[in-house]
Amino acid sequence: MAETSETLLLLAPLRGVLLPLAAVPDPVFAEGLFGEGVAIDPLGDTLVAPCDGVVLHLAATGHALTLQAPCGAQVLLHVGIDTVSLRGDGFTPCVAQGTAVRQGDPLIRFDADRVARQARSLVTVMAVANGNAFAVADRTDAGLAEAGRTVVLQVRVAGAVGAAPAATPAPQADVADVTHAAATRRRTVTLACAGGLHARPAARARAAMQGLDATVTLHYGGRQASLASLVALLALSADEGATVELAASGRDADAALDAVARELQRTDAGEAHAVFPVGAAPVAPGGELPPGCIAGVAAAPGLAIGPLHWWRDTAPDPDQAGQGVDAERAALRAALVAVDAQLAHDSAAAEARRAPAEAGIFAMHRALLEDPALRQAAAALIDAGKSAGFAWREATRAEAATLSAMVDRRAADRAADVLDLGKRVLRALAGSHGAVHAAAGVPLADGAQSVVLAADEFTPSDLTGLDRNRVAALVMVRGGPTAHAAIMARQLGIPCLVALGGALEQWPDGTPVIADGDNARLYADPDADLLAAAASTVALRAQQRQADLRAAHTAACTRDGVRIEVAANIGSVDDARHAVAQGADAVGLLRTELLFLHGAAAPTVGDHTARCQAIADALDGRSAIVRTLDIGADKDAAWLRLPPEDNPALGLRGVRLAQACPQLLDDQLRGLLAVRAQARLRILLPMVSEVGELLHWRTRIRALAAEAGADAGIEVGVMIEVPAAALLAEQLAAHADFFSIGTNDLTQYTLAMDRCQPALAARMDALHPAVLRLIAATTEGAARHGRWVGVCGALAGDALAVPVLLGLGVTELSVDAGLVPATKARVRTLSHADCRQRAPELLQLASAAAVREACRRYWPA
Ligand code: PEP
Numbered sequence: 124m125a126e127t128s129e130t131l132l133l134l135a136p137l138r139g140v141l142l143p144l145a146a147v148p149d150p151v152f153a154e155g156l157f158g159e160g161v162a163i164d165p166l167g168d169t170l171v172a173p174c175d176g177v178v179l180h181l182a183a184t185g186h187a188l189t190l191q192a193p194c195g196a197q198v199l200l201h202v203g204i205d206t207v208s209l210r211g212d213g214f215t216p217c218v219a220q221g222t223a224v225r226q227g228d229p230l231i232r233f234d235a236d237r238v239a240r241q242a243r244s245l246v247t248v249m250a251v252a253n254g255n256a257f258a259v260a261d262r263t264d265a266g267l268a269e270a271g272r273t274v275v276l277q278v279r280v281a282g283a284v285g286a287a288p289a290a291t292p293a294p295q296a297d298v299a300d301v302t303h304a305a306a307t308r309r310r311t312v313t314l315a316c317a318g319g320l321h322a323r324p325a326a327r328a329r330a331a332m333q334g335l336d337a338t339v340t341l342h343y344g345g346r347q348a349s350l351a352s353l354v355a356l357l358a359l360s361a362d363e364g365a366t367v368e369l370a371a372s373g374r375d376a377d378a379a380l381d382a383v384a385r386e387l388q389r390t391d392a393g394e395a396h397a398v399f400p401v402g403a404a405p406v407a408p409g410g411e412l413p414p415g416c417i418a419g420v421a422a423a424p425g426l427a428i429g430p431l432h433w434w435r436d437t438a439p440d441p442d443q444a445g446q447g448v449d450a451e452r453a454a455l456r457a458a459l460v461a462v463d464a465q466l467a468h469d470s471a472a473a474e475a476r477r478a479p480a481e482a483g484i485f486a487m488h489r490a491l492l493e494d495p496a497l498r499q500a501a502a503a504l505i506d507a508g509k510s511a512g513f514a515w516r517e518a519t520r521a522e523a524a525t526l527s528a529m530v531d532r533r534a535a536d537r538a539a540d541v542l543d544l545g546k547r548v549l550r551a552l553a554g555s556h557g558a559v560h561a562a563a564g565v566p567l568a569d570g571a572q573s574v575v576l577a578a579d580e581f582t583p584s585d586l587t588g589l590d591r592n593r594v595a596a597l598v599m600v601r602g603g604p605t606a607h608a609a610i611m612a613r614q615l616g617i618p619c620l621v622a623l624g625g626a627l628e629q630w631p632d633g634t635p636v637i638a639d640g641d642n643a644r645l646y647a648d649p650d651a652d653l654l655a656a657a658a659s660t661v662a663l664r665a666q667q668r669q670a671d672l673r674a675a676h677t678a679a680c681t682r683d684g685v686r687i688e689v690a691a692n693i694g695s696v697d698d699a700r701h702a703v704a705q706g707a708d709a710v711g712l713l714r715t716e717l718l719f720l721h722g723a724a725a726p727t728v729g730d731h732t733a734r735c736q737a738i739a740d741a742l743d744g745r746s747a748i749v750r751t752l753d754i755g756a757d758k759d760a761a762w763l764r765l766p767p768e769d770n771p772a773l774g775l776r777g778v779r780l781a782q783a784c785p786q787l788l789d790d791q792l793r794g795l796l797a798v799r800a801q802a803r804l805r806i807l808l809p810m811v812s813e814v815g816e817l818l819h820w821r822t823r824i825r826a827l828a829a830e831a832g833a834d835a836g837i838e839v840g841v842m843i844e845v846p847a848a849a850l851l852a853e854q855l856a857a858h859a860d861f862f863s864i865g866t867n868d869l870t871q872y873t874l875a876m877d878r879c880q881p882a883l884a885a886r887m888d889a890l891h892p893a894v895l896r897l898i899a900a901t902t903e904g905a906a907r908h909g910r911w912v913g914v915c916g917a918l919a920g921d922a923l924a925v926p927v928l929l930g931l932g933v934t935e936l937s938v939d940a941g942l943v944p945a946t947k948a949r950v951r952t953l954s955h956a957d958c959r960q961r962a963p964e965l966l967q968l969a970s971a972a973a974v975r976e977a978c979r980r981y982w983p984a
Pocket residue numbers: 712714753844864865866867868869915916917
């Protein structure tokens with residue numbers, strides 16, 4: 124069988140005896156439901172790549188994967204029958220999803236004896252998954268095959284549209300295990316997510332079933348959509364409270380139904396906008412706006428003054444005609460891969476900044492990018508002779524038009540997301556990052572005054588990398604407060620007005636404006652009085668910030684002379700530099716897991732030393748509290764392949780992880796003990812709930828320090844973030860050098876409210892008297908052994924809470940670096956004696972609201 128430009132030769136992925144598919148002891152493979160192919164009864168234990176390609180999908184259980192060849196053919200490789208039920212036992216993948224491999228590269232190693240003992244059969248299947256586009260022209264299905272040497276299948280383009288990535292089936296369909304594939308399970312679900320089935324719940328539902336061997340469709344109003352297609356899901360316009368039917372097939376159909384139903388029944392969708400009351404401003408009394416004023420919709424608060432500057436979209440204009448179907452398909456495929464990588468990077472960067480809403484936007488864009496409806500539409504145009512750029516632009520415009528036409532405002536806001544993907548891919552095809560950086564580098568008038576940046580509608584990629592110092596506010600002709608650009612503006616802290624209408628288009632570049640994000644008004648050419656009032660408010664706020672920053676480089680003492688250390692929480696070297704610039708006395712919490720969440724493999728001893736050394740060097744003589752890896756719950760590391768948990772926040776997270784992977788913490792401790800810092804480094808253990816855990820790791824740290832000739836007396840502290848730890852503070856304090864209270868988790872576990880559940884955000888108040896009692900128990904327990912107590916949860920940066928914490932005996936506050944100046948300023952306004960006297964009263968109150976009310980009275984912020 125000779126390979127030509129139209130044929131693909133697939134080599135045997137395993138050493139073994141070749142069999143026809145019909146001989147596979149499972150009807151679904153045997154009847155070719157997963158495509159045409161061949162089976163092998165293995166004599167070897169390493170599955171190798173039958174051709175060059177990219178790993179399109181790897182089952183979480185490591186027993187199967189789909190490889191996409193450069194021509195677009197998708198090759199399903201499935202080791203054994205019913206092996207999904209082994210949940211990874213006996214399988215060691217050598218690649219990850221997205222890995223590019225060469226023919227013959229190892230893909231999966233497996234322990235043949237172990238798998239054979241537990242599974243129905245070891246017979247392994249290789250099949251062409253996108254049979255609508257590729258056909259098996261020739262095959263060898265008898266005799267002995269050598270892995271990576273014997274040609275067993277010859278595959279030919281069938282000439283269908285789907286040969287391009289357009290035909291990408293839902294990844295979960297690639298490796299659906301055979302046993303239950305034919306049976307369809309159904310379930311009725313009532314949508315609880317606020318706003319109905321909009322993009323993020325849809326994306327999360329889709330993500331929840333990834334890795335499961337199942338396909339799911341959602342039926343509503345006589346129509347249906349595959350979970351693989353976000354656009355199709357949105358097009359159903361299923362509202363909050365709607366009853367939808369889920370239909371699942373495949374080996375993991377039940378698990379997929381559970382996972383999808385759970386997401387759809389979550390009461391909220393992670394909407395950052397819920398935090399800010401968005402909406403149209405009331406029109407001025409008398410129904411009239413002053414001349415030169417437009418009313419819009421407030422999307423992010425704040426006041427800004429500056430010249431208007433129009434942001435001109437620089438997305439390239441592609442040629443209509445293509446240069447040949449193969450070339451255009453290849454170009455589109457490469458651009459999609461590049462954009463996916465960019466989005467993965469943007470999402471990871473947002474996560475590292477602890478900006479989950481922003482990270483979610485880019486994760487959702489990645490899901491949209493895979494949308495089969497979009498890809499099929501583009502592929503059809505390419506097949507009709509159009510260029511990749513033209514095809515992609517038209518496909519995204521058509522989808523955006525469908526979404527815009529929807530009555531549901533949130534679905535309509537998603538049109539901007541689809542158009543954004545259109546732009547990103549066009550830029551990738553043109554080999555430029557265009558707008559992303561042009562937005563940051565907006566030209567400024569002389570005097571470097573920052574501008575009020577205007578656009579018809581910004582999209583998230585326009586705002587990636589936006590320079591906060593050059594843009595005072597964002598204003599849009601269209602757009603909505605739930606648009607993702609609006610969410611990003613809120614996260615960036617930039618005032619933002621949307622839906623200002625066509626009147627804005629009449630205002631030219633350079634028009635002096637006031638953007639009032641608090642009252643949803645935009646004023647052009649404001650008169651002297653208005654300008655003076657706005658300028659004075661802006662100036663006062665800026666002056667206060669500047670004064671706080673100037674004073675931040677000296678220690679903060681209360682009015683009666685008690686020194687309070689104000690430190691910073693950091694997660695990177697950049698954060699460390701920022702902390703120094705903002706006047707942090709020290710680092711009170713280095714979240715080391717953020718340094719490694721997105722690596723390809725577990726960090727080595729050397730990785731730990733290098734990253735931590737760089738941070739210690741950047742701190743310019745300041746001490747740091749280094750928390751050991753706190754992976755788990757909402758912080759998932761792709762390289763840590765642990766079985767999924769039903770309640771991850773209550774599972775193997777923080778120091779408990781060492782129970783499952785002791786090497787992980789050992790490597791980190793060895794790495795940390797090798798750091799040579801100018802100032803003291805302390806170790807902090809997260810999620811401790813028993814004294815035994817502390818004793819175990821103290822002993823281990825001493826042993827590792829002795830082994831490395833390092834300081835055996837390095838201080839070891841405990842995070843108090845589980846109620847059990849607060850209640851056992853005295854016992855823990857006998858063996859700990861210090862405590863740091865993680866009020867984020869302490870509140871979640873005390874109030875039994877998921878910290879990632881926005882619907883509960885308003886009630887998740889760490890000033891709840893129950894949480895305050897646990898803080899008091901912690902400081903009392905610590906005092907019995909002369910230990911100091913800090914707070915590194917978000918409560919430390921809440922101006923109203925600072926006097927309460929001081930009053931309960933906390934002596935260190937560790938806050939986001941940007942809050943250091945204001946926190947120091949707040950400490951300086953307080954009398955420590957007064958805080959000590961009044962704080963205990965607050966423990967007797969009945970609610971967080973009552974505590975806040977009392978704080979406002981006693982210590983107005
Ligand atoms: C906390 O729980 O308060 C804390 C500081 O840790 P993290 O937010 O990283 O869980």
